[in-house]
Amino acid sequence: MKTLRQSALMVLLVVIAVTTLLPLVWMVMASFMPSGDASSVPPPFFPRTVTLEQYIGLFTRLHLGRSLFNSVLLSVAVTLISLVVNSMAGYAFAKYRFRGRAPLFKLLIASMVIPAQVTMLPLFLLLNKMGLINTYFGVIIPGMASIFGIFLIRQFAMTIPDSLLEAARMDGASDLRIYWSVILPLCKPILVTLAIFTFMGTWNDFLWPLIVMTDDAMYTLPVALANLAGEHVQDTELMMAGSVMTVLPVLVVFAAVQKYYLAGIMAGSVKE
Amino acid sequence: MFGSSRARALLIFLGPALLAISVFFFLPVLAALVMSFTDFDIYSLGDIRYARFVGFRNYLQLFNDPLFWKALGNTLYFLVVGGPLSVAVSLGAALLLHSRLVRFKPMFRFIYFMPVVTTLVAIAVVWRYVYHPRFGLLNAAMGALGFSPIDWLGDPDWAMPALIIMAVWKNFGYNMIIFIAGLQNIPASLYEAASIDGAGPVQQFFKITLPMLAPTTLFISIITMIGYFQFFAEPYVMTLGGPMNSTLSIVLLMYQQGFRWWNMGYSAALAFVLFAMILVVSVIQTRVQKQKGDLL
Numbered sequence: 001m002k003t004l005r006q007s008a009l010m011v012l013l014v015v016i017a018v019t020t021l022l023p024l025v026w027m028v029m030a031s032f033m034p035s036g037d038a039s040s041v042p043p044p045f046f047p048r049t050v051t052l053e054q055y056i057g058l059f060t061r062l063h064l065g066r067s068l069f070n071s072v073l074l075s076v077a078v079t080l081i082s083l084v085v086n087s088m089a090g091y092a093f094a095k096y097r098f099r100g101r102a103p104l105f106k107l108l109i110a111s112m113v114i115p116a117q118v119t120m121l122p123l124f125l126l127l128n129k130m131g132l133i134n135t136y137f138g139v140i141i142p143g144m145a146s147i148f149g150i151f152l153i154r155q156f157a158m159t160i161p162d163s164l165l166e167a168a169r170m171d172g173a174s175d176l177r178i179y180w181s182v183i184l185p186l187c188k189p190i191l192v193t194l195a196i197f198t199f200m201g202t203w204n205d206f207l208w209p210l211i212v213m214t215d216d217a218m219y220t221l222p223v224a225l226a227n228l229a230g231e232h233v234q235d236t237e238l239m240m241a242g243s244v245m246t247v248l249p250v251l252v253v254f255a256a257v258q259k260y261y262l263a264g265i266m267a268g269s270v271k272e
Numbered sequence: 273m274f275g276s277s278r279a280r281a282l283l284i285f286l287g288p289a290l291l292a293i294s295v296f297f298f299l300p301v302l303a304a305l306v307m308s309f310t311d312f313d314i315y316s317l318g319d320i321r322y323a324r325f326v327g328f329r330n331y332l333q334l335f336n337d338p339l340f341w342k343a344l345g346n347t348l349y350f351l352v353v354g355g356p357l358s359v360a361v362s363l364g365a366a367l368l369l370h371s372r373l374v375r376f377k378p379m380f381r382f383i384y385f386m387p388v389v390t391t392l393v394a395i396a397v398v399w400r401y402v403y404h405p406r407f408g409l410l411n412a413a414m415g416a417l418g419f420s421p422i423d424w425l426g427d428p429d430w431a432m433p434a435l436i437i438m439a440v441w442k443n444f445g446y447n448m449i450i451f452i453a454g455l456q457n458i459p460a461s462l463y464e465a466a467s468i469d470g471a472g473p474v475q476q477f478f479k480i481t482l483p484m485l486a487p488t489t490l491f492i493s494i495i496t497m498i499g500y501f502q503f504f505a506e507p508y509v510m511t512l513g514g515p516m517n518s519t520l521s522i523v524l525l526m527y528q529q530g531f532r533w534w535n536m537g538y539s540a541a542l543a544f545v546l547f548a549m550i551l552v553v554s555v556i557q558t559r560v561q562k563q564k565g566d567l568l
Contacts, residue, residue, distance in 0.1 A: 006373040013368055017383045020441070024386065026409055027398045039407045042415075089289035096282050108293070113554045114301055115502060117523055118543045121536050122303035123296060125317075145292040175281030204391045206505045207523070211531055222393035226509050229397045236401050243394035254389040258382060261389075265446065266453050 024247075031055070031241035038236040054241035064242060066217055067224035072249075074136060074209075074220060075202040078143040079195050085145045087191060090153025091183050095165060105154075108147045117207070124211055138212035139220075143202060149194050152264075156190040157183060193264035196257050200250050221246040308540035317534060330541035340542070342517050343525040346432065350521070351500045354436040359492055361444040363485075366451030381452075385445035392442070396509035399438045400425065403510075425511055428518035435506045435519055443499075447492045454488035455481070487561070494557040498550055522546050 026045060030038045031054055033047040058064040093105055123142060124133070132138045160183065168178045184191070209220045219227065225242050232238055254261060309325055310316075316323035334340050365384055369377055387395065402409050403424035411421040424434040458481065466476050504523040507513050513520035513528075522542065530539030 002373070009368060009371055009373055010375070013374060013380050016365060016368075017380055020383055020387060022409070023395075023398055023402055023441070024390070026402070030401075038401070041406060042412050043407045043409060045409075085288045085292065088285040092282055092285035096278070096285070098282055111298070111301075113551055115543075115547055115550055117502065117526060118304050118547050119297055119300035121307060121530050121540050121543070122300035124531075126296075126300065141292070142296045144296070145289040147293065150289060175278060176284070179285070200389055206393050207527070222391050225397060226393050229400070229509055236407070239397050239401070243397050246394040247390045250389050250391060251386065254386075255382075258385070262385075262449055265449050
């Protein structure tokens with residue numbers, strides 16, 4: 001009875017796993033097919049001949065290497081900058097007493113309910129005035145600080161005992177020194193989590209880069225891919241290669257750090 | 273110790289974040305609110321003096337615009353059908369993975385979570401081909417089972433279900449993780465006591481698991497709804513809102529009005545309607561959670 005139930009469970013789990021994987025595996029398979037092969041009846045799952053021509057086409061004819069570079073640069077830059085900005089603010093909210101701290105923090109938390117779409121039109125006009133449309137800063141600047149990031153760091157930093165900070169202060173450490181040598185090392189787990197969230201969020205973001213980047217050479221991978229998908233509707237294999245290129249980096253990052261990523265979802269889900 | 277050095281440190285720590293959030297978040301929110309009461313358009317883009325206050329005209333126009341109602345209806349369709357479906361699939365997967373009989377749990381968890389981290393645009397591109405009426409995997413698989421082919425993205429009746437299926441596939445792993453955490457927090461003693469009292473697995477599920485998961489389910493439903501309110505990339509990449517506007521969403525309409533036709537006043541009004549709906553959902557959540565807290 002127990003083994004029967006166990007087998008039934010396993011079958012169910014495998015069926016869900018196969019359903020989950022099938023589109024992704026087919027994407028990889030089709031990306032290695034010669035042009036036109038995927039469009040036959042019945043649709044082939046495995047390539048009859050394996051070719052790299054789609055990937056070569058992406059890098060030579062379509063200059064997707066440039067978009068790859070943009071995506072990497074922007075994701076890394078936003079991650080590093082926002083990590084510093086958010087961790088400083090989160091630490092200040094956790095460990096500094098100042099007038100208006102509680103209401104200010106409440107205001108920030110409450111405004112998390114405002115969807116980003118609300119800000120986009122004026123933000124576009126503002127960045128346009130600043131001459132930052134179609135520049136890297138157009139993506140980096142709005143991503144510099146995030147309320148969610150500040151919140152995550154603050155929750156974590158509050159668990160650091162005050163005695164530790166007092167001891168450092170007794171030893172003559174300055175405020176900046178304490179932040180750098182005591183707080184940051186202790187906050188490492190939440191910093192890693194936040195870094196992964198920010199990196200993936202920036203990498204996968206679509207609407208804002210679509211608005212800000214007006215020139216092919218500045219497109220991130222998702223924007224370039226959406227653009228290509230409009231022009232190359234018939235080139236299934238080419239589009240699959242482009243999709244692999246867009247998805248693979250985040251999947252690799254996730255595989256490497258999934259423990260921290262999943263921990264972050266838990267941390268975010270228990271707020272208040 | 274509370275001298276000016278601490279004040280200066282506070283300024284250094286808080287300054288950048290507060291400045292960035294004020295200038296690039298709060299200011300645009302207020303500006304958008306003002307903008308939604310103006311006729312800001314492509315001429316105002318060149319010279320802001322061309323923008324005039326028009327009171328509630330944008331909002332009135334919105335409520336008389338059949339496209340708005342179409343987009344609202346589609347968005348609610350996505351929400352009301354896709355939301356519960358996606359929560360149910362997440363719960364099912366979490367229950368399966370929580371079972372003590374299951375082996376290779378980390379592997380399954382990893383696989384189920386994979387679509388969550390993938391780039392939505394790339395996934396939408398892939399699924400556009402999965403849904404291809406002639407060369408798509410889905411119709412081929414259904415054909416093998418004896419079903420007749422469906423023009424998933426070309427048929428106004430099927431386009432929305434197609435987007436919902438894809439969204440459930442992409443998202444269920446996220447809520448599954450939160451459900452698993454919720455399941456792990458249910459004390460084993462409850463189940464032991466129920467077993468002693470002679471309650472079967474089905475009874476245990478309805479009398480222990482579901483009630484104990486209620487706060488988790490509420491939280492998940494709310495974040496799922498808020499996320500689904502904002503769906504955009506799926507129709508942008510897969511259908512451009514078609515066929516016959518059957519997949520036009522609020523955010524897609526907002527994008528088209530604002531950044532294609534530069535009707536920015538009108539688009540800002542749309543953004544605030546979206547915000548109002550999300551606000552209502554969030555307030556309901558807070559209310560229900562407070563009530564729960566009072567009862568305990």
